[in-house]
Amino acid sequence: MSANLAPESEFSCDLGVNGSNQKPNHGEPRSLRWSWVWLSGSALAMTAGFTASVGPDAATWFGVRGPHCPLEACLGPIACPGCGLVRATCAALQGDLSSAFTYHPGGIVIAALLPAAALLHLHILRGGRVLPGHQKLRRAGYLTLVAAIALGWALRYTLGS
Numbered sequence: 001m002s003a004n005l006a007p008e009s010e011f012s013c014d015l016g017v018n019g020s021n022q023k024p025n026h027g028e029p030r031s032l033r034w035s036w037v038w039l040s041g042s043a044l045a046m047t048a049g050f051t052a053s054v055g056p057d058a059a060t061w062f063g064v065r066g067p068h069c070p071l072e073a074c075l076g077p078i079a080c081p082g083c084g085l086v087r088a089t090c091a092a093l094q095g096d097l098s099s100a101f102t103y104h105p106g107g108i109v110i111a112a113l114l115p116a117a118a119l120l121h122l123h124i125l126r127g128g129r130v131l132p133g134h135q136k137l138r139r140a141g142y143l144t145l146v147a148a149i150a151l152g153w154a155l156r157y158t159l160g161s
Contacts, residue, residue: 031130039121042114049093049111054103059087081153085110106152113141113148 059066071080088107092100
């Protein structure tokens with residue numbers, strides 16, 4: 001007894017590209033869209049850093065105070081790991097490294113990472129794809145950022161500032 005089966009194409013599942021579970025790529029790859037976001041974000045952060053007026057209490061832009069630390073009310077006298085990073089990064093971008101170090105030592109590293117991130121993502125966008133070397137540089141940037149914040153926080157407590 002033979003079964004009358006319809007052609008396989010009627011029952012085939014949409015497995016994506018080349019029989020895998022990947023969806024077909026429509027337009028720009030996701031990693032390239034994120035490169036646009038990172039490039040724009042780092043350019044915006046550098047512009048904000050260059051245009052800020054940095055003081056011992058806060059960074060201001062055209063007379064408007066920068067963000068308040070939401071953890072300050074919770075932690076009290078204990079500074080959170082990010083306290084002073086905005087001021088430090090702005091001061092470092094403006095070339096005032098001694099003030100930047102006083103506000104938060106990690107701000108100097110972040111000020112160096114911003115143009116590095118912009119150049120990396122510009123290179124990705126110019127080439128039209130993410131290479132393994134790009135991924136390694138991104139990962140190194142993330143780790144450097146986390147280490148700068150953590151070590152800067154520890155250094156602030158060690159030096160007593």
